[in-house]
Amino acid sequence: MxxxxxxxxxxxxxxxxxxxxxxxxxxxxxxxxxxxxxxxxxxxxxxxxxxxxxxxFKVRGAANAVFGLDEAQAKKGVATHSSGNHASCLSYAAMKRGIPCNVVMPHTAPQAKKDTVRRYGGQITECEPSTTSREETFARVQAATGGDFVHPYNDxxxxxxxxxxxxxxxxxxxxxxxxxxxxxxxxxxxxxxxxxxxxxxxxxxxxxxxxxxxxxxxxxxxxxxxxxxxxxxxxxxxxxxxxxxxxxxxxxxxxxxxxxxxxxxxxxxxxxxxxxxxxxxxxxxxxxxxxxxxxxxxxxxxxxxxxxxxxxxxxxxxxxxx
Structure with a gap:
């Protein structure tokens, strides 16, 4: 991206x-x-x-990104960082397409949002509740997974x-x-x-x-x-x-x-x-x-x-x- x-x-x-x-x-x-x-x-x-x-609402943007991927990109899945709703929605869209989804979430995110991500098959890596920690942790996760980065909003x-x-x-x-x-x-x-x-x-x-x-x-x-x-x-x-x-x-x-x-x-x-x-x-x-x-x-x-x-x-x- x-x-x-x-x-x-x-x-x-x-x-x-x-x-x-x-x-x-x-x-x-x-x-x-x-x-x-x-x-x-x-x-x-x-x-x-x-x-x-x-x-x-974030299911709208997430679905657009996920279903806009070509097959080669889709096989590697998607990845993002999110305090909750984007993570849930990207996991949902990825589940619908049958591709992997890795998300970085602050450990302080509401349990209800973490539960939703996991219910849709998203893999969570937790970070500290700061923009710096979120972005640093995500860089490591994306390097390891190769998923297409779907930014929560700057995309x-x-x-x-x-x-x-x-x-x-x-x-x-x-x-x-x-x-x-x-x-x-x-x-x-x-x-x-x-x-x-x-x-x-x-x-x-x-x-x-x-x-x-x-x-x-x-x-x-x-x-x-x-x-x-x-x-x-x-x-x-x-x-x-x-x-x-x-x-x-x-x-x-x-x-x-x-x-x-x-x-x-x-x-x-x-x-x-x-x-x-x-x-x-x-x-x-x-x-x-x-x-x-x-x-x-x-x-x-x-x-x-x-x-x-x-x-x-x-x-x-x-x-x-x-």
Whole structure:
């Protein structure tokens, strides 16, 4: 992927991805809540990617990468590093194609996500919870296995795959004023920008990020990538920094990046469980938290919220003591 990593994916790449991954993903539903609409003053539409079979949107990009491999590459399998959802989704896609998948995961990743990776046949190598350790450990694993590196987000195949979510979203809602999605490394946000810049250029894209892992927000304000090595937040899917491909989309197409505190994320997570009756993992609750925190931006608007995943450890929910 060295050469492909420099390729900025296009709208046509997204359309190709949508055709390619059709047999392996779900066209996820859009849910609404009268209570949350009244609470926010906005008309909210939740695109429930937590209903994908592996429980997260990342199956779109993973499937696009896996099923785009030629036979010679596929025999060697795929490899990646991930805090959980990309690892699960790549393992799932690899299982569907019948090829090996090796993943490097921080030892602090939720047990539920590790269990899912193993259920789909992925081989896990654990590392320390820092970007440096993750990348160093991965280099050793890839050298040993020869698998094709499918980066969790800085990969044109992955970004094109994630862009298919917004294509469906616009078709299911007859248009939106704003779309809000979480941002960590920026794969979903980049795919959202890729699709909406062509399909619905009038729709604003807003990113949502934890205050305790706000490197994308600081990058956005500074005009260049700022990377934190080991941020700490309950939103474990948003710990990684932007890279050159995702920065291209963020810097050119994102309107604003809002942040939410740990408590605001937990509160939004509880609200979504109770009133939307949808299980969001902490990372997925960050957009709703930022909408509640900045009502003046969203009031009176048709707002799409991408629920990126629902993989939670039910024995270690963030509002439990200890």
């Amino acid at each position: 060295k050469d492909a990593a420099m390729h900025i994916p296009t709208y046509d790449d997204m359309l190709t991805a949508h055709d390619r991954i059709g047999p392996y993903i779900r066209r996820t539903p859009v849910r609404r809540s009268d209570y949350l609409n009244e609470l926010t003053g906005a008309e909210l539409f939740f695109k429930c990617e937590n209903f994908q079979e592996p429980g997260a 044109p195949r992955v970004i094109a795959g994630q862009g298919t979510c917004s294509k469906e979203f616009i078709e299911q809602t007859d248009g939106l004023d704003i779309v809000v999605a979480p941002i960590g490394g920026g794969g979903m946000i980049s795919g959202t920008c890729l699709t909406l810049s062509v399909l619905a250029p009038e729709t604003r894209v807003i990113a949502a990020e934890p205050e305790q892992a706000d490197d994308a927000c600081r990058s956005f304000k500074a005009g260049y990538i700022i990377a934190d090595d080991a941020p700490k937040t309950i939103a474990d899917g948003l710990l990684v920094p932007l890279k050159e491909l995702t920065w291209h989309f963020v810097s050119n197409h994102v309107s604003e990046i809002f942040t939410a505190s740990e408590q605001e994320i937990v509160d939004a997570m509880k609200l979504s469980w109770k009133h939307l009756r949808v299980v969001m993992e902490p990372s997925s609750a960050v957009p709703l938290a930022t909408i509640l925190k900045n009502p003046e931006v969203f009031r009176g608007k048709r707002v799409g919220v991408i629920v990126t995943g629902g993989n939670v450890d039910l024995d270690r929910l963030p509002w439990m003591a200890g």
